[in-house]
Amino acid sequence: MDYLDDLVTSSGAAAYCLYASSDEPDMRYLTQFITHDPVPVIKKPGGKPIIIVPVMEVDRAERESTAQVITRQQAGYQEIIKQERDPYRITAALIQSCAHGPVVVPPGFPLALARALETTHPVILDSQSTIGQMRSIKSAGEIAHITEAQRAVEEAMKNAISLIRAACVKGGLLHYNDAPLTSELVKSTINTTLAMNGYTAKDTIVACGEDTAMPHCTGTGPLLSCQPIVIDIFPQSMDSGYHADMTRTVSKGRPSSAVCELFEAVSNAQTLGESAVKAGVSGAECYQKVRDYFEEQGFKTDTQGFTHSLGHGIGLEIHEHPSLSPVGEMLKEGHVVTVEPGLYYRGIGGVRIENLGVVTKNGFDRITQFNQEMIL
Amino acid sequence: MDYLDDLVTSSGAAAYCLYASSDEPDMRYLTQFITHDPVPVIKKPGGKPIIIVPVMEVDRAERESTAQVITRQQAGYQEIIKQERDPYRITAALIQSCAHGPVVVPPGFPLALARALETTHPVILDSQSTIGQMRSIKSAGEIAHITEAQRAVEEAMKNAISLIRAACVKGGLLHYNDAPLTSELVKSTINTTLAMNGYTAKDTIVACGEDTAMPHCTGTGPLLSCQPIVIDIFPQSMDSGYHADMTRTVSKGRPSSAVCELFEAVSNAQTLGESAVKAGVSGAECYQKVRDYFEEQGFKTDTQGFTHSLGHGIGLEIHEHPSLSPVGEMLKEGHVVTVEPGLYYRGIGGVRIENLGVVTKNGFDRITQFNQEMIL
Numbered sequence: 203m204d205y206l207d208d209l210v211t212s213s214g215a216a217a218y219c220l221y222a223s224s225d226e227p228d229m230r231y232l233t234q235f236i237t238h239d240p241v242p243v244i245k246k247p248g249g250k251p252i253i254i255v256p257v258m259e260v261d262r263a264e265r266e267s268t269a270q271v272i273t274r275q276q277a278g279y280q281e282i283i284k285q286e287r288d289p290y291r292i293t294a295a296l297i298q299s300c301a302h303g304p305v306v307v308p309p310g311f312p313l314a315l316a317r318a319l320e321t322t323h324p325v326i327l328d329s330q331s332t333i334g335q336m337r338s339i340k341s342a343g344e345i346a347h348i349t350e351a352q353r354a355v356e357e358a359m360k361n362a363i364s365l366i367r368a369a370c371v372k373g374g375l376l377h378y379n380d381a382p383l384t385s386e387l388v389k390s391t392i393n394t395t396l397a398m399n400g401y402t403a404k405d406t407i408v409a410c411g412e413d414t415a416m417p418h419c420t421g422t423g424p425l426l427s428c429q430p431i432v433i434d435i436f437p438q439s440m441d442s443g444y445h446a447d448m449t450r451t452v453s454k455g456r457p458s459s460a461v462c463e464l465f466e467a468v469s470n471a472q473t474l475g476e477s478a479v480k481a482g483v484s485g486a487e488c489y490q491k492v493r494d495y496f497e498e499q500g501f502k503t504d505t506q507g508f509t510h511s512l513g514h515g516i517g518l519e520i521h522e523h524p525s526l527s528p529v530g531e532m533l534k535e536g537h538v539v540t541v542e543p544g545l546y547y548r549g550i551g552g553v554r555i556e557n558l559g560v561v562t563k564n565g566f567d568r569i570t571q572f573n574q575e576m577i578l
Numbered sequence: 579m580d581y582l583d584d585l586v587t588s589s590g591a592a593a594y595c596l597y598a599s600s601d602e603p604d605m606r607y608l609t610q611f612i613t614h615d616p617v618p619v620i621k622k623p624g625g626k627p628i629i630i631v632p633v634m635e636v637d638r639a640e641r642e643s644t645a646q647v648i649t650r651q652q653a654g655y656q657e658i659i660k661q662e663r664d665p666y667r668i669t670a671a672l673i674q675s676c677a678h679g680p681v682v683v684p685p686g687f688p689l690a691l692a693r694a695l696e697t698t699h700p701v702i703l704d705s706q707s708t709i710g711q712m713r714s715i716k717s718a719g720e721i722a723h724i725t726e727a728q729r730a731v732e733e734a735m736k737n738a739i740s741l742i743r744a745a746c747v748k749g750g751l752l753h754y755n756d757a758p759l760t761s762e763l764v765k766s767t768i769n770t771t772l773a774m775n776g777y778t779a780k781d782t783i784v785a786c787g788e789d790t791a792m793p794h795c796t797g798t799g800p801l802l803s804c805q806p807i808v809i810d811i812f813p814q815s816m817d818s819g820y821h822a823d824m825t826r827t828v829s830k831g832r833p834s835s836a837v838c839e840l841f842e843a844v845s846n847a848q849t850l851g852e853s854a855v856k857a858g859v860s861g862a863e864c865y866q867k868v869r870d871y872f873e874e875q876g877f878k879t880d881t882q883g884f885t886h887s888l889g890h891g892i893g894l895e896i897h898e899h900p901s902l903s904p905v906g907e908m909l910k911e912g913h914v915v916t917v918e919p920g921l922y923y924r925g926i927g928g929v930r931i932e933n934l935g936v937v938t939k940n941g942f943d944r945i946t947q948f949n950q951e952m953i954l
Contacts, residue, residue, distance in 0.1 A: 225601070236781060237794070238896055258885035261924070262792040273881075288705070289905075290685065309666065309690030314703055316689045327690055329664070390774060393816075397773035398766060402780045404816050405612060416638040418613070440769075440780050505649075509634035520614055529665075548637070 205332055207247040209306055213326045216303030218245040220333075221293060221315050227518035228308055228333040230443055235267035242293060243269070244300045254296050272300070294318035308333060331523075338515050338523035339536040345560055347439065348516065348538055349569050351401065351446035352558065355435045356572050358395040359448060362388050362408065362433055366454055367578045371427040376454055385410060385421035388433070396437045403437035407449075414451070414552035417510055417544060428455040430465075430551040436520055445520045447540050448570055449556035454578050457551075464545045464553040465576045467499050471543035472555045472574075475512050475526075479541060479559075479566040485530020488512055492543050506547050513540040516558060537561040538569075581708055583623040585682055589702045592679030594621040597669060597691050603894035604684055604709040606819055611643035618669060619645070620676045630672050648676070670694035684709060707899075714891050714899035715912040721936055723815060724892065724914055725945050727777065727822035728934065731811045732948050734771040735824060738764050738784065738809055742830055743954045747803040752830055761786060761797035764809070772813045783810035783825075790827070790928035793886055793920060804831040806841075806927045812896055821896050823916050824946055825932035830954050833927075840921045840929040841952050843875050847919035848931045848950070851888050851902075855917060855935075855942040861906020864888055868919050882923050889916040892934060913937040914945075 206218050220243040222229035224236045232243055232251045237259065245251045251269040254277050263271040273279075274296060282295040293315055297305070304324040307316065309331055316325045340348070369376035369383045376383040388408040396403045409421030411429040425431060431454070436447040451465065471492045478488040489512040496508050503509060511527035516538055524531045526539060533539070542556030557570035582594050596619040598605035600612045608619055608627045613635065621627045627645040630653050639647040649655075650672060658671040669691055673681070680700040683692065685707055692701045716724070745752035745759045752759040764784040772779045785797030787805040801807060807830075812823040827841065847868045854864040865888040872884050879885060887903035892914055900907045902915060909915070918932030933946035 236796075238781070256886075257881050258793050258922070260881075262795050265792075265795075290705070307689060309688055311689040312685055313683060313687040313689050313692045313701070314685030314705060316692075317703060325689070327693060329666070329690060390776070393773045393778075394770055397769045397779075400766070402769075402778045403773075404778050404814075405614070416641075417634050419638050419641075420612075438780075505633050505636075505651075510632070546634070 203245070205336055206245055209328060209332055210245070210247050213306050214304065215306045215324075215326055216246065217301040217305050218328070219243065219297055219301060219305040219307050219311075221297075221312060224443075226310070227337060227443075227522070230518055231333060231337050233267045233269040235263055235269060242297045244297060244305075246301070252300050254300070288318070290314040290318040291321075294321070298322060334523050337517055337519075339534060340517060340538050340560070341536075344444065344517060345538065345569075347442040347444035348446055348558070350442075351437065351439050351444050352448065352569050354396060354399045354401050354439075355437065355446045355448045356570075357399065358392040358403075358435055358437075359433060359450060359572060361395050362392050363450070363452060363578065365391060366425065366431065366452060369425070369454060371455065374427055376425040376427060382424040384424050388425070389421070392433075392435055396435075400440050401437035402440055403435060406436075407432055407434035411551060412549070415506075415546045415548050415550065417546055417552060417554065425454070428457050429453060430457055430461050430553055432552060432554055434554065434556070438520070443518050445516050445518070447516055447520065447556060447558055448572065449542055449554045450572070450574065451553045451555060452576055452578050456577055460547075460550045461553065464501075464547075464550070467496060467501055468543050468545055468553045468555050469574055471495055472541060472557065475541040475543055476557065476559070476566045476568065479526075479533060479539065479561055481533055481535045481561050481563050484532050485512075485524050485526040485539075486528055488526045488533075489528060489530055496543075496545065501545055508543060508545055510544060513542050513556075515539055533561045535561060535563055541566070579621070581712055582621055585704060585708055586621070586623050589682050590680065591682045591700075591702055592622065593677040593681050594704070595619065595673055595677060595681040595683050595687075597673075597688060600819075602686070603713060603819075603898070606894055607709060607713050609643045609645040611639055611645060618673045620673060620681075622677070628676050630676070664694070666690040666694040667697075670697070674698060710899050713893055713895075715910060716893060716914050716936070717912075720820065720893060721914060721945075723818040723820035724822055724934070726818075727813065727815050727820050728824065728945050730772060730775045730777050730815075731813065731822045731824045732946075733775065734768040734779075734811055734813075735809060735826060735948060737771050738768050739826070739828060739954065741767060742801065742807065742828060745801070745830060747830065750803055752801040752803060758800040760800050764801070765797070768809075768811055772811075776816050777813035778816055779811060779813035782812075783808055787927060788925070791882075791922045791924050791926065793922055793928060793930065801830070804833050805829060806833055806837050806929055808928060808930055810930065810932070814896070819894050821892050821894075823892055823896065823932060823934055824948065825918055825930045826948070826950065827929045827931060828952055828954050832953055836923075836926045837929065840877075840923075840926070843872060843877055844919050844921055844929045844931050845950055847871055848917060848933065851917040851919055852933065852935070852942045852944065855902075855909060855915065855937055857909055857911045857937055857939050860908050861888075861900050861902040861915075862904055863906075864902045864909075864917075865904060865906055872919075872921065877921055884919060884921055886920060889918050889932075891915055909937045911937060911939055917942070
């Protein structure tokens with residue numbers, strides 16, 4: 203919290219302020235309070251974060267959150283609504299009943315509330331996203347949450363791959379229990395395994411054939427033999443809120459030599475990427491090493507090829523600081539990042555392999571424990 | 579889209595603008611494009627919404643979204659990054675390569691991007707949340723999506739209640755298969771049923787006893803006999819993105835007379851609330867009728883009692899327009915709303931019963947099909 207306090211003090215402000223539900227990770231990180239509806243959070247130097255909640259939430263907030271809890275009534279709601287009807291001006295008045303001065307806010311702060319606050323005091327933009335930077339360095343407890351989530355991903359991936367492995371091939375289509383094995387069935391198996399273990403997953407990817415040339419195509423219909431099947435699983439723990447993320451590319455039967463070449467290059471690039479990660483190296487350098495390797499192997503990147511970043515931070519947010527991309531910042535001890543090179547070509551398909559791990563002084567402490575076998 | 583175009587024209591602006599992932603329902607509604615990472619959306623009068631996507635997403639966006647798709651490269655990304663490093667100024671320049679003038683933005687638009695845009699053109703706040711208002715009136719197709727989601731909720735609720743019904747009581751605790759039946763096990767059953775059917779649920783509530791006095795307590799530990807158990811299920815379809823929402827309160831064995839009185843009052847209030855809903859009546863009137871009924875029955879509301887609203891709109895967002903609360907707006911045909919009175923008292927517990935349905939010219943067309951039996 204010292205970073206926030208320093209920023210508030212050096213900005214000449216009275217407090218750092220959020221207005222968000224717990225779906226916004228900064229809010230959850232500061233307060234540990236779970237709410238679907240947004241609430242104001244006010245962090246003054248030296249004090250605990252304050253949340254202003256409706257009466258119906260006060261007992262729960264006091265039990266569950268780490269913040270100081272005050273009710274809207276205690277913040278003067280009844281008086282405020284005698285003079286204000288606009289919901290954002292009402293919220294601004296509630297915030298100022300605690301902040302009493304200029305506030306610093308994150309980049310995603312709602313414009314309507316910023317303008318309402320500006321009618322009485324300056325609103326200073328934290329363009330560095332300080333809470334996002336704080337969140338990027340994980341504690342041992344946070345690494346344990348991510349590791350636990352990764353184990354759940356691995357169980358789901360094992361179940362998915364077992365289905366594909368056990369399938370038989372009829373007319374180029376995979377079959378299971380005498381019916382075509384579809385992307386939908388494999389996704390349902392993955393998502394159900396995750397739900398049973400306390401995780402929610404949406405947009406799980408089980409894409410096959412030409413669809414794999416679109417990195418985020420979630421896939422549909424029957425799975426084909428001798429074609430790449432990209433499986434990308436990235437759930438959130440219902441309990442801790444932390445994510446994990448893993449991708450494997452498999453094929454039932456030997457795919458085309460073009461796909462095999464992609465697989466070999468991506469597999470090597472994944473190893474190279476992991477070996478490039480280390481505290482004090484920038485995400486941009488890691489990205490460039492892998493991109494250079496692909497170029498050397500003849501895999502050029504323009505509108506096809508290695509069209510995304512090498513990886514991203516992961517935590518309460520699925521994509522967070524740092525980025526392993528052309529603009530990637532310096533890696534630090536305690537960052538948790540994915541390393542996920544991929545190659546995508548229309549008419550051939552795509553291959554992606556993704557692990558995650560912790561950035562250390564000496565390198566990359568891999569959390570993922572799952573083999574990279576392609577041909578099943 | 580006419581509402582948006584009229585607003586843009588009457589504001590003297592060039593376009594309506596969003597910058598959001600598809601987790602933000604306005605963005606999903608306008609574009610049908612699913613993305614975890616935010617993208618700019620520009621809607622100019624008379625034209626289709628335009629989305630500006632990274633190269634890796636272009637094929638998928640063209641296949642899956644209803645928007646006109648252009649790549650960041652086509653929007654001048656390579657030129658822009660020669661002069662700009664700040665990500666929000668880069669995004670502002672991409673937007674202005676399409677908008678060429680002042681833009682109108684929703685209340686939740688990110689402040690950092692608004693300030694970057696303001697360096698060249700005015701940013702006009704749509705304080706009425708026009709897309710949110712458009713979203714509140716559902717088409718037949720949207721009502722079908724919500725109805726389908728509600729059927730999935732009902733199956734999950736049936737499984738949950740079956741577990742509680744089948745439990746036996748030992749020393750005041752429910753047991754199933756010789757082990758205590760816990761909140762966690764019932765929640766897992768609900769969430770797994772939903773995942774198998776293509777729905778994600780988080781923060782599902784199975785709260786028992788004193789915990790039920792906190793309306794949003796999700797519950798923990800063994801379930802008790804002769805105590806209220808509040809079950810609140812509100813998942814989102816992985817496919818359509820629409821939600822449903824239902825709450826039932828049950829008890830294994832007859833609870834205290836105080837709880838039975840709460841149940842009777844809430845059950846009557848639920849019927850009363852549904853009968854109050856009708857196009858042309860305000861959400862505030864519906865709320866007040868139920869609150870008056872509770873007062874007449876001796877259930878006063880201060881920091882306890884009927885501490886939340888009577889209901890809310892539901893759709894791509896779990897809580898959306900209209901609100902059935904003291905500030906609730908006029909109800910219109912095609913609104914889909916929940917009716918969910920509740921009473922909560924410390925030391926006694928809480929009871930909530932929730933149905934949802936469509937606002938019609940003549941009343942409330944209930945979608946929910948599930949009984950309200952309390953004692954199992």
